Amino acid sequence: MNHNELYKYLVAEYNHPFSGWDFSYLDGRRVTIRHISSWNYMATVRAGMALAQSLLDMDTGGGERLAALQPLPTETCATESYAPNIPVARKCLEPLGVKVYEITDNTRLPFADNQFDLIINRHGYYYEPEIKRILKPGHQIITQQVGGKVMERLNSVFDVPYTYAGWNLEKAVSQLQATGLQIIEQREEFLVERFYDVGAIVYYLKIVPWQVPGFSVEKYFDKLVTLHEMIQADGYFEDHFHQFFIIAQK
Helix, strand or coil: CCHHHHHHHHHHHHCCCCCCCCCHHHECCEEEECCCCCCCHHHHHHHHHCCCCEEEEECCCCCHHHHCCCCCCCEEEEEECCCCHHHHHHHHHHHHCCEEEECCCCCCCCCCCCCEEEEEEECCCCCHHHHHHHEEEEEEEEEEEECCCCCHHHHHHHCCCCCCCCCCHHHHHHHHHHHCCEEEEEEEEEEEEEECCHHHHHHHHHHCCCCCCCCCCCCCHHHHHHHHHHHHHHCCEEEEEEEEEEEEEC
16 A cells, blocks of 8 residues: 555554453454463462452553452452543443452552452552552562563654663562562563554554653654565564563562
8 A cells, every 4th residue: 555545544443442351353453472391370360259248449541450350359440540441341340249449649549558358450550558558468569560571672763762671570570679569470571563564563552651751653653664564575563562560478
């Protein structure tokens, strides 16, 4: 396609609807190649839930992953800070008895001291002193975080730094320990991430605006042309997805 056709196609991809935290539109167009040694976040959470009567899911998105963990503990709460996700999460979770809290300040959560048996957090922000405050003694937080080296090659194409470039396992562990939490398990990995068309990259960057701040098709069309040509030549654009996993106990 010529540049005018490519531009119209990419604008349409950018404008494609997105709801909750559902990446299914990219199925087959964005492929993550996992290592055999990778941890299983959902399985680990399920195991932890077996001993929990109260659960908090932080930054639940649209609530899809929490709903998939049914049956849930009697007292299950969720937080979400992205306003468009609030009605989606409530529609998904409230029929399951889950109260969804809209959060504007992660440094002060609307929960009592020592309230939860288990806190889970997948790719969300947390403030260590608040985790310690609301977690019951002897109980745990399970978190999977996106690391600061995520999609470094993509950022180099756009010639912009990643917003959270300094975030890694070592720093997260240090901050949790400084708060007084004990690290039970820690792991880190770099998965292979492949995009099979540039439209998928545009949609991805719309969903995660912190990857390339200020991203738009118009602003970065020349870089998108470069990516399109790279994919045409190689069959896909390959990068790495940096993530890490921690279980910490109060």
